[in-house]
Amino acid sequence: MAHAHLYGVILAGGSGTRFWPLSRERFPKQLLRIIGEETLIQQTVRRLLRSMSADRIMVVTNQGQADSITLQLMNWKDDLSGNIIFEPEGRNTAPAIGLAALQLLRRDPDAVMVVLPADHVIAQPGKFQQAVSLGVQLATEGNLVTFGIQPSRPETGYGYIQPNRRSRLGHRGKMTGYRVARFVEKPDISTAKRYVQSGNFFWNSGIFMWKADVVLRELERQKPKLVKGLKRVDAMLHDGAAKADIAKQYHRLESVSIDHGVMEHASGAAVIPVDFGWSDVGSWSSLEEVAPQDRGGNVLSGNIMDIGSTNSVLFADRRMVATIGLSDMVVVDTPDATLICPKSKAQDVKQVVQELKKRNAPEHLEHVTVMRPWGAYTVLEEAPGYKVKRITVMPGRRLSLQMHHKRTEHWVVINGRARVTCGDDVYDLHAGQSTGIPIETPHRLENPGSDVLEIIEVQNGPYLGEDDIVRFQDDFGRGETT
Amino acid sequence: MAHAHLYGVILAGGSGTRFWPLSRERFPKQLLRIIGEETLIQQTVRRLLRSMSADRIMVVTNQGQADSITLQLMNWKDDLSGNIIFEPEGRNTAPAIGLAALQLLRRDPDAVMVVLPADHVIAQPGKFQQAVSLGVQLATEGNLVTFGIQPSRPETGYGYIQPNRRSRLGHRGKMTGYRVARFVEKPDISTAKRYVQSGNFFWNSGIFMWKADVVLRELERQKPKLVKGLKRVDAMLHDGAAKADIAKQYHRLESVSIDHGVMEHASGAAVIPVDFGWSDVGSWSSLEEVAPQDRGGNVLSGNIMDIGSTNSVLFADRRMVATIGLSDMVVVDTPDATLICPKSKAQDVKQVVQELKKRNAPEHLEHVTVMRPWGAYTVLEEAPGYKVKRITVMPGRRLSLQMHHKRTEHWVVINGRARVTCGDDVYDLHAGQSTGIPIETPHRLENPGSDVLEIIEVQNGPYLGEDDIVRFQDDFGRGETT
Numbered sequence: 001m002a003h004a005h006l007y008g009v010i011l012a013g014g015s016g017t018r019f020w021p022l023s024r025e026r027f028p029k030q031l032l033r034i035i036g037e038e039t040l041i042q043q044t045v046r047r048l049l050r051s052m053s054a055d056r057i058m059v060v061t062n063q064g065q066a067d068s069i070t071l072q073l074m075n076w077k078d079d080l081s082g083n084i085i086f087e088p089e090g091r092n093t094a095p096a097i098g099l100a101a102l103q104l105l106r107r108d109p110d111a112v113m114v115v116l117p118a119d120h121v122i123a124q125p126g127k128f129q130q131a132v133s134l135g136v137q138l139a140t141e142g143n144l145v146t147f148g149i150q151p152s153r154p155e156t157g158y159g160y161i162q163p164n165r166r167s168r169l170g171h172r173g174k175m176t177g178y179r180v181a182r183f184v185e186k187p188d189i190s191t192a193k194r195y196v197q198s199g200n201f202f203w204n205s206g207i208f209m210w211k212a213d214v215v216l217r218e219l220e221r222q223k224p225k226l227v228k229g230l231k232r233v234d235a236m237l238h239d240g241a242a243k244a245d246i247a248k249q250y251h252r253l254e255s256v257s258i259d260h261g262v263m264e265h266a267s268g269a270a271v272i273p274v275d276f277g278w279s280d281v282g283s284w285s286s287l288e289e290v291a292p293q294d295r296g297g298n299v300l301s302g303n304i305m306d307i308g309s310t311n312s313v314l315f316a317d318r319r320m321v322a323t324i325g326l327s328d329m330v331v332v333d334t335p336d337a338t339l340i341c342p343k344s345k346a347q348d349v350k351q352v353v354q355e356l357k358k359r360n361a362p363e364h365l366e367h368v369t370v371m372r373p374w375g376a377y378t379v380l381e382e383a384p385g386y387k388v389k390r391i392t393v394m395p396g397r398r399l400s401l402q403m404h405h406k407r408t409e410h411w412v413v414i415n416g417r418a419r420v421t422c423g424d425d426v427y428d429l430h431a432g433q434s435t436g437i438p439i440e441t442p443h444r445l446e447n448p449g450s451d452v453l454e455i456i457e458v459q460n461g462p463y464l465g466e467d468d469i470v471r472f473q474d475d476f477g478r479g480e481t482t
Numbered sequence: 483m484a485h486a487h488l489y490g491v492i493l494a495g496g497s498g499t500r501f502w503p504l505s506r507e508r509f510p511k512q513l514l515r516i517i518g519e520e521t522l523i524q525q526t527v528r529r530l531l532r533s534m535s536a537d538r539i540m541v542v543t544n545q546g547q548a549d550s551i552t553l554q555l556m557n558w559k560d561d562l563s564g565n566i567i568f569e570p571e572g573r574n575t576a577p578a579i580g581l582a583a584l585q586l587l588r589r590d591p592d593a594v595m596v597v598l599p600a601d602h603v604i605a606q607p608g609k610f611q612q613a614v615s616l617g618v619q620l621a622t623e624g625n626l627v628t629f630g631i632q633p634s635r636p637e638t639g640y641g642y643i644q645p646n647r648r649s650r651l652g653h654r655g656k657m658t659g660y661r662v663a664r665f666v667e668k669p670d671i672s673t674a675k676r677y678v679q680s681g682n683f684f685w686n687s688g689i690f691m692w693k694a695d696v697v698l699r700e701l702e703r704q705k706p707k708l709v710k711g712l713k714r715v716d717a718m719l720h721d722g723a724a725k726a727d728i729a730k731q732y733h734r735l736e737s738v739s740i741d742h743g744v745m746e747h748a749s750g751a752a753v754i755p756v757d758f759g760w761s762d763v764g765s766w767s768s769l770e771e772v773a774p775q776d777r778g779g780n781v782l783s784g785n786i787m788d789i790g791s792t793n794s795v796l797f798a799d800r801r802m803v804a805t806i807g808l809s810d811m812v813v814v815d816t817p818d819a820t821l822i823c824p825k826s827k828a829q830d831v832k833q834v835v836q837e838l839k840k841r842n843a844p845e846h847l848e849h850v851t852v853m854r855p856w857g858a859y860t861v862l863e864e865a866p867g868y869k870v871k872r873i874t875v876m877p878g879r880r881l882s883l884q885m886h887h888k889r890t891e892h893w894v895v896i897n898g899r900a901r902v903t904c905g906d907d908v909y910d911l912h913a914g915q916s917t918g919i920p921i922e923t924p925h926r927l928e929n930p931g932s933d934v935l936e937i938i939e940v941q942n943g944p945y946l947g948e949d950d951i952v953r954f955q956d957d958f959g960r961g962e963t964t
Contacts, residue, residue, distance in 0.1 A: 338802070345806045390863065
């Protein structure tokens with residue numbers, strides 16, 4: 001039932017603080033496997049694949065997440081390769097959506113977009129697919145379509161949408177679309193309570209459908225300068241302008257959400273009340289809305305040994321976590337940082353992240369495992385004078401040809417086959433073989449095989465920063481950092 | 483003010499479950515740095531040094547802790563070298579004390595012993611020293627001296643001592659010794675409450691003083707078979723009998739505490755009520771009795787970032803632990819295991835340890851850092867096919883000359899100088915140099931320098947157990963395991 005002009009636009013630019021320490025600034029929520037076997041962005045792609053083919057899916061993200069997103073979407077890499085828009089920086093949702101609309105119009109003047117965040121959970125993707133079908137119909141008729149969620153609590157952090165029940169725009173099965181009576185951003189608690197009781201207000205899910213030309217026209221009407229700037233960026237991308245010039249232009253765009261920039265003052269806004277198991281999983285405590293629970297009401301993941309806890313969210317990675325008699329607690333354990341708090345304080349994790357940022361602590365920025373376009377590395381131990389990493393190189397990939405001024409490196413192959421360039425020599429190493437790279441010697445690590453290559457790297461020297469690197473050649477066009 | 487015949491006997495055989503995950507079966511409480519700069523056993527040695535020289539201190543421990551104890555007592559190694567009794571297995575306190583008494587009598591027929599556990603905290607060592615002075619006097623007069631602690635709560639886990647206030651045996655300053663009226667082992671809660679209110683019952687601190695010949699005579703009167711067996715073990719040790727034969731003999735000894743075996747039915751029992759800041763730190767929650775607290779009443783140690791917790795015990799090792807708004811909680815983070823529970827459940831950590839034991843999980847037995855007579859090693863990562871260790875070798879020490887059937891080893895020196903034996907070759911490596919040890923090649927790692935040697939070892943092979951080791955020569959008389 002794919003619609004001839006339907007495209008998906010996944011907004012994957014979010015930075016993550018509320019799921020710290022599992023999320024990091026460079027590893028936000030959409031990259032996490034917090035429920036189910038796949039990460040949230042992978043689940044979002046699967047959700048869209050019920051309504052369209054993979055080559056119809058666009059992803060808008062930022063440079064900082066480029067490597068991680070590319071790796072996670074590896075399954076669909078051929079279809080998606082030209083469809084990923086890397087924003088030089090996040091400027092909120094209106095510029096991201098506007099740019100995606102401009103790019104889509106180059107491809108299909110009749111394009112209809114379903115726009116959705118990469119980091120939401122939708123428990124019933126079949127119902128979502130039905131909602132999209134109705135959405136296509138309403139969007140094609142020129143409406144700006146939102147999806148409204150029946151509120152389960154007087155949440156003050158969401159926007160609310162009131163439908164005009166007398167203005168029905170269409171229906172499919174039990175699902176009906178209405179003209180929007182009004183939008184209300186983050187009401188106070190007493191207003192929120194009234195809305196929930198009334199039964200006629202819905203949460204704004206942040207998922208939208210519209211024709212690309214319609215949303216651009218509406219954005220142009222309300223924010224003409226923004227659209228002018230976006231058209232310039234679109235042209236620069238099309239003409240292959242220098243990254244730095246595009247970044248400068250992008251930085252000038254007004255940072256505004258699509259809600260403020262378009263929806264709240266749009267004449268053609270529509271809402272389809274839906275019931276597809278939506279959650280924006282906004283904090284650790286919200287996991288219980290969507291994740292399976294044990295008898296004690298706990299959400300458990302990983303190597304947890306629990307004795308008698310109740311209603312708690314307990315996440316462990318590799319290390320063993322023993323919990324005894326906790327109630328309504330959140331415990332999240334990662335290789336370099338652990339969080340423990342009552343569920344009622346889960347929102348305060350932002351304060352921890354802010355404090356870490358102030359202290360310039362690495363724990364807010366990234367994990368000990370860092371994704372790279374050629375694979376990933378994990379820091380096993382770091383202390384003055386040395387650093388030990390496990391490095392994983394995907395089949396056929398290779399790191400840049402590089403050199404360090406201040407450190408020697410020692411590589412021990414533990415899995416797969418390594419092709420090593422060291423000075424003028426090129427040789428292969430198998431598991432159980434090792435080599436040393438002297439200071440100031442050009443070198444390269446490559447995986448020529450079809451299995452994953454894993455090595456242990458021991459760095460030794462007075463300075464071990466990632467910026468002591470001189471690149472001679474790189475498959476991924478990188479100038480600096482590994 | 484050293485007394486001519488005074489000796490210290492430190493009982494360091496305890497196995498640790500109540501301080502898991504900081505303590506392990508092979509790394510019990512006395513080896514922990516849970517309060518102050520030194521470990522509990524080091525603090526216990528310091529406490530005795532106020533009353534005697536180091537060569538007067540004996541330590542009774544078991545083979546499983548030999549390496550750790552030796553390393554921790556390195557400061558006094560020359561004085562202590564002949565004074566450590568390694569029990570083949572723990573048989574409770576009566577055999578350990580009896581054996582120490584026999585050994586002391588060989589050295590000094592008038593020996594007076596102060597016997598104390600290695601894992602207690604005494605906040606005021608000056609007062610302890612005064613108590614020992616009075617104890618020497620009473621012990622020399624033939625009494626079996628206990629130290630009684632004013633109870634602060636109706637604890638049902640301790641023994642209680644009632645002094646006979648009309649029978650004063652001596653005094654020093656405000657400190658007075660009395661004949662014991664009676665011992666009561668672990669009373670029920672209502673009895674304990676009555677005792678605390680009465681003001682005339684004291685906790686049995688587990689610290690004793692007596693003449694070696696007096697305690698042996700009393701033990702012989704009550705447990706003649708035990709003393710007969712102990713004399714045989716003492717003779718075997720003196721004659722340099724085979725370890726296995728001594729172990730067999732020791733295994734036959736009755737396992738009984740000194741309280742049951744001697745004190746409860748002794749005629750010459752005395753008690754000195756004391757007030758030297760004693761705690762047996764029996765659980766994580768008991769730490770608040772002895773450790774300094776922050777404004778919120780928290781006991782904090784290590785890399786903790788706390789926002790607003792109260793009355794909690796928060797211990798971190800290297801990794802960052804963020805806590806928000808906890809109250810009356812215990813959090814203990816170690817490299818391979820983390821514990822989180824309310825203080826009221828701190829005793830239940832035993833259940834966790836039992837469960838780990840049942841599952842044969844390594845986390846109950848030892849830490850990722852394991853002490854050896856030549857230094858220590860830390861497992862940085864372990865997975866099928868490889869293991870990465872950081873190995874520390876003390877100056878002048880060396881590992882055994884050994885060989886493995888199933889693994890290659892790769893050594894990268896990160897600090898100090900290594901002398902490597904590999905087959906017929908012997909060569910030195912400095913920081914930044916590396917070498918590989920092929921399968922089935924005799925090899926040895928030695929630290930010939932005066933600095934600590936540190937290397938990263940990467941093991942590679944289908945089987946990496948510590949038992950794949952063939953030893954050709956060992957400085958520490960070991961036949962098996964590294």
